[in-house]
Amino acid sequence: MKKSNILTIKNLEVDFVKKDEPTQEIIRGIDLEIPRGEIVGIVGESGSGKSISMKAIMNLLPDNAKLKYDEFMFDDISLNNKEKSKLPISMIFQDPMTALNPLRTIGYHLIEVVQRQKKTSKKEAEKIAVAKLNEVGILLPEKRMTQYPHELSGGMRQRIMIAMALLSKPLLLIADEPTTALDVTVQAQILHLIRDLQKEEKLSVILVTHDFGIVAGMCQSIIVMYDGEIVEEGKTDEIFYNAQHWYTKELLKAIPNGNKDERLYSLNSKLVGGSIKNRGSMKKISDTHRVLRKG
Numbered sequence: 332m333k334k335s336n337i338l339t340i341k342n343l344e345v346d347f348v349k350k351d352e353p354t355q356e357i358i359r360g361i362d363l364e365i366p367r368g369e370i371v372g373i374v375g376e377s378g379s380g381k382s383i384s385m386k387a388i389m390n391l392l393p394d395n396a397k398l399k400y401d402e403f404m405f406d407d408i409s410l411n412n413k414e415k416s417k418l419p420i421s422m423i424f425q426d427p428m429t430a431l432n433p434l435r436t437i438g439y440h441l442i443e444v445v446q447r448q449k450k451t452s453k454k455e456a457e458k459i460a461v462a463k464l465n466e467v468g469i470l471l472p473e474k475r476m477t478q479y480p481h482e483l484s485g486g487m488r489q490r491i492m493i494a495m496a497l498l499s500k501p502l503l504l505i506a507d508e509p510t511t512a513l514d515v516t517v518q519a520q521i522l523h524l525i526r527d528l529q530k531e532e533k534l535s536v537i538l539v540t541h542d543f544g545i546v547a548g549m550c551q552s553i554i555v556m557y558d559g560e561i562v563e564e565g566k567t568d569e570i571f572y573n574a575q576h577w578y579t580k581e582l583l584k585a586i587p588n589g590n591k592d593e594r595l596y597s598l599n600s601k602l603v604g605g606s607i608k609n610r611g612s613m614k615k616i617s618d619t620h621r622v623l624r625k626g
């Protein structure tokens with residue numbers, strides 16, 4: 332039986348409107364399909380539109396952004412703009428400090444999320460929060476509840492963000508570059524945590540990254556974005572072993588292979604400039620593998 336999607340968006344467009352400047356097309360009519368219970372990686376270099384697409388899903392776009400889509404379906408229900416603002420979707424960001432209030436304790440943040448979710452006493456909410464900290468691998472959780480964000484390490488703060496995200500019982504977790512600010516060992520620990528939680532909680536996850544190396548070990552499928560468009564998507568093996576689009580091939584060449592003599596591969600000059608006006612269409616390579624063709 333074909334697995335259904337947790338999220339389907341048809342023809343998503345985001346434009347930025349600035350006074351006295353031409354409108355900028357940032358997301359150029361993409362179709363997003365996120366299968367239920369999988370980790371989907373969205374890759375692409377800086378500026379390709381990964382974060383803006385995720386903010387469009389979360390209703391977090393700035394005021395000067397114009398959002399359009401033909402259809403927005405979550406958990407098999409087609410939704411209008413108003414309904415889509417209260418979905419069980421949580422997002423974690425690259426820098427947890429932007430989402431944590433420096434003047435409030437960790438406990439304050441977590442208890443607030445629990446109490447927003449269901450009516451409980453402070454004591455009960457505290458118990459739920461401590462249990463969640465345990466689940467995400469925070470040692471001495473009771474002590475952490477009384478500490479302030481700046482008293483914790485970057486890795487710990489990201490675990491707190493994950494705990495907060497899970498406390499609101501999401502069906503879909505969007506992790507936008509969740510490990511970019513962390514050192515390599517902590518990065519691996521956080522990625523393992525996300526993978527384990529995804530399995531245990533049967534979550535669907537979108538993992539946004541500019542690092543193809545990370546998606547290889549984590550994701551069942553991959554979406555490649557370039558200049559506001561999806562240029563290729565497929566199962567991880569299809570993308571790694573049978574890439575079709577020149578940009579995907581360039582990204583694959585840019586993965587470091589651990590050889591200390593290698594020079595950092597820099598992306599082909601085709602990437603610079605060259606705005607793409609004609610939309611093109613996605614051509615099917617297999618049931619799960621599609622590539623953008625133009626002209």
Ligand SMILES: Nc1ncnc2c1ncn2[C@@H]1O[C@H](COP(=O)(O)OP(=O)(O)OP(=O)(O)O)[C@@H](O)[C@H]1O
Nearest residue numbers: 347357375376377378379380381382383384393541
């Ligand atoms: N508030 C804004 N006003 C105008 N343009 C914006 C705004 N925010 C983002 N952009 C533009 O939208 C494009 C896509 O940005 P986005 O943040 O989605 O890229 P990204 O792929 O997530 O890159 P990164 O990995 O650096 O976050 C960029 O060209 C960026 O300059």
